[in-house]
Amino acid sequence: MNPNLLVKVAVGVVLAVVAMLVVVRCSRDEAASVAGVPTVGGEALSPETAAALGIEGDTPDDTVRTLIASVREMNERLARIETANVSLREDNARLRDMRRSVVAEVSRELAGEAARLREENRGVVADARDEVSGLKAEIERLVRDTPFAAAAAPEREVATGTVWLPPLEAESAGAGLLPWGSGPGGALPIAPEDEETPPVRPVYTIPKNATLVGARAFTALIGRVPVGEDARVTDPYFFKLLIGRDNLAANGHEIPELAYAVASGEAIGDWTLGCVSGDVTSLTFVFADGRVVTVPEPRDVTTGSGATRALRLGGLSDDFGNPCVAGKRITNAASYLSL
Incomplete structure (x- = not known):
């Protein structure tokens, strides 16, 4: 109030x-x-x-x-x-x-x-x-x-007259269209086929049984389940992983100028356990200067029967160390059996 x-x-x-x-x-x-x-x-x-x-x-x-x-x-x-x-x-x-x-x-x-x-x-x-x-x-x-560049380049003699270029279909040895040495400078020497390339000396290696942690999947893990008498997967799905440079070192030594590595392999499913296991078959190392090195070399590894076989470099596991990554079961048995 x-x-x-x-x-x-x-x-x-x-x-x-x-x-x-x-x-x-x-x-x-x-x-x-x-x-x-x-x-x-x-x-x-x-x-x-x-x-x-x-x-x-x-x-x-x-x-x-x-x-x-x-x-x-x-x-x-x-x-x-x-x-x-x-x-x-x-x-x-x-x-x-x-x-x-x-x-x-x-x-x-x-x-x-x-x-x-x-x-x-x-x-x-x-x-x-x-x-x-x-x-x-x-x-x-x-x-x-x-x-x-033209002004800075050293002076060179300009070739005059006719310059001999061997035809593409000419034989490297044996009879040719012209006798040996018909050209101005003669035929170029050919390297022998049995000449061995110098072996590559490894400097930084990843020891056997090494564990690379913290990899990130590029693709989903899809594993086909083996069925039939042979119980083999003839056409497995592939996968890719990205591995950081911090993992690619051993004994305290770092690999210089390494940006990252890409791992690829094949995945196989297990219906009973409901998981997918993966085999790493190749590793591609990408360096900071643009160089790319693939291990093993990009060529087929054949067995005695002539079938291609991928070399197994390692396997996958989850964060808890399980060699089979748990997933979801998806089956097409109904549509397959109805055909």
Whole structure:
């Protein structure tokens, strides 16, 4: 409730009570007893009204003293309320001033930080432009100072006359269209077929029974289940894996300039266990300079019967070391048997 309205109501109540007491005081019935309740305007107050005013059973003097004490207490209470209101108004004014001060300080800080960032960005952009300009000038200088390839190439003698080129269908040995040495420089020597290429000396090797962890699958593992009397899969699905360079090291030595390796192989399913096992048949190492090395060499390894057989380099396992990766069984037996 508004304190001013409360003060007005309290003053009105006090004036009404005082007027009633004056009327009661001036009443001729001064000998009213406990049963004789003070009257107002010739009418006796009801017991309920007297009880509400707190003067039930009191003499007029007692009633006046009680009302005076009540008025004094009410005045003191109103004074305390007024004092509290003044204090609250002062606190509100102080808080408003404090809020204005905080908002102004934050605004100044934000403006200063924004200005600093703008200046810093201008400096960075200016430095970048200067660096780009310097690089352009350096490139132009290099282009201007570097001679062209034709001018820089050493002088060579230009061949004159007829140059002999052997025909594609000419035999490398035996009868030819022209006698030996008919051309200006003669026929080029042919390397013998039995000449052996120098063996490749391995420098960085992956030891046997090594474990390469953290491989990422390029393709899904789909394993066909062997059926029939031979219980062999004649056309298995292939898979590919990507292996990081951190795995391709042994004994604390790193393979330099190696980017990654790609492993490929064949997958075979197991219907009973509901899993797929994979055999790694080739590894391709990709180096940072673009070189690619495949192990084994990309050629067919044949058995005695003439059938191709892939060399098994290793196998797959899941994170828990299981050599058969669990999966979902999918069968086409119904469509196969209905044919």
